[in-house]
Amino acid sequence: xxxxxxxxxxxxxxxxxxxxxxxxxxxxxxxxxxxxxxxxxxxxxxxxxxxxxxxxxxxxxxxxxxxxxxxxxxxxxxxxxxxxxxxxxxxxxxxxxxxxxxxxxxxxxxxxxxxxxxxxxxxxxxxxxxxxxxxxxxxxxxxxxxxxxxxxxxxxxxxxxxxxxxxxxxxxxxxxxxxxxxxxxxxxxxxxxxxxxxxxxxxxxxxxxxxxxxxxxxxxxxxxxxxxxxxxxxxxxxxxxxxxxxxxxxxxxxxxxxxxxxx
Numbered sequence: 561x562x563x564x565x566x567x568x569x570x571x572x573x574x575x576x577x578x579x580x581x582x583x584x585x586x587x588x589x590x591x592x593x594x595x596x597x598x599x600x601x602x603x604x605x606x607x608x609x610x611x612x613x614x615x616x617x618x619x620x621x622x623x624x625x626x627x628x629x630x631x632x633x634x635x636x637x638x639x640x641x642x643x644x645x646x647x648x649x650x651x652x653x654x655x656x657x658x659x660x661x662x663x664x665x666x667x668x669x670x671x672x673x674x675x676x677x678x679x680x681x682x683x684x685x686x687x688x689x690x691x692x693x694x695x696x697x698x699x700x701x702x703x704x705x706x707x708x709x710x711x712x713x714x715x716x717x718x719x720x721x722x723x724x725x726x727x728x729x730x731x732x733x734x735x736x737x738x739x740x741x742x743x744x745x746x747x748x749x750x751x752x753x754x755x756x757x758x759x760x761x762x763x764x765x766x767x768x769x770x771x772x773x774x775x776x777x778x779x780x781x782x783x784x785x786x787x788x789x790x791x792x793x794x795x796x797x798x799x800x801x802x803x804x805x806x807x808x809x810x811x812x813x814x815x816x817x818x819x820x821x822x823x
Contacts, residue, residue, distance in 0.1 A: 580609075580612035580613065581608075581612060581613075585609065586606070586609045586610075586613075589602060589605050589606040589609055590606060592606075593622075597625075598629045600629050600636055603623070603625050603626040603629070603636075604622070604623065604626045604633075604635060604636055606622045607619040607620075607621075607622030607626065607639060607643070610622060611642075611643075616646050619643055620643040620644070620646075620647070623639045623642075623643050624640060626639070632663060633663070634659075634660040634663040634664035634667050634670065635660070637656045637659045637663065637670075638657065638667065638669060638673060640656045641653040641654075641655075641656030641657040641660065641670075641673055641674075642673060645673070645676070645677055645680075650677055650681045653673075654677045654678065657670050657671075657674035657677060658674065661674065666697055668694050668698035668701060668704070669698075671690055671693050671694035671697065671704075672691065672694040672698075672707065674690050675687045675704070675707055675708070675711070676707050678690060679710065679711045684711045684712075684714045685715070687707075687711045688708060688711045688715065691704050691707055691708035692708065700731070702727075702728045702731040702732055702738075703728075705724040705725070705727045705728045705731070706724065706725065706728040706737075706738055706741070708724045709722070709724035709728065709741070709742075709745065710725075710741060712724070713725075713745050713748070718748055719749070721745055722742075722745055722746070722749065725738070725742040728742075729742050729758075734765060736762050736765045736766040736769055736772075739761050739765065740758075740762045740769065740775075742758050743758030743759040743772075744775060746758060747779050747782070752779050752782055752786065753783070755779045756776065756779050756783065759772050760776065763776065
């Protein structure tokens with residue numbers, strides 16, 4: 561993966577979540593922290609390097625230390641919140657994200673992360689409001705659009721959710737997750753044709769996404785049931801015996817049974 565480095569004094573800092581540092585870059589960051597344990601930027605960068613290698617406990621430790629040495633750093637509080645979210649400490653994560661926003665009211669990523677933590681905890685109403693603030697700061701933030709769409713869907717507002725999910729897909733057409741959740745929302749809204757197309761595209765992007773196959777099957781069954789209900793009723797075919805009896809009666813060869821005749 562590509563790494564986007566910038567210079568932080570004499571230290572190489574990694575600035576994007578999920579970007580993987582090389583072993584050499586990680587060693588350089590570890591050495592920088594040893595030289596200056598109070599360099600919060602180096603500790604955040606080292607935490608991100610650990611995070612990119614799925615070493616979450618070590619990343620959490622570095623983010624905690626970054627907050628200790630720089631309690632007024634919004635970035636340090638934000639990344640500590642991310643690490644706490646990873647270990648399912650939602651109250652702790654929410655507190656850190658709120659602190660990051662308090663320190664930097666224009667920190668769009670912290671708003672997005674706060675909204676995600678609130679939504680995970682089931683507070684969809686506040687999550688929607690927070691995501692909307694995030695989009696005011698970063699209108700092209702695909703994560704904020706996507707998560708706002710999910711929060712609105714959870715509230716039952718499918719009509720409002722769809723534009724945000726569609727915008728996320730348009731912004732990143734290769735995202736299987738974006739495509740899959742859009743398909744689910746289209747299905748719930750009754751647009752079965754659109755849902756089927758989106759599920760099929762998600763499977764094309766990731767043929768091993770098993771839940772997409774199941775969801776596609778559900779949408780196809782719903783579409784089939786709807787088509788059957790809209791068809792005019794088909795007259796029930798008469799049996800061969802009924803048809804023979806009718807013809808015989810017309811020719812006077814058969815008299816239907818009835819009550820006995822009086823003699």
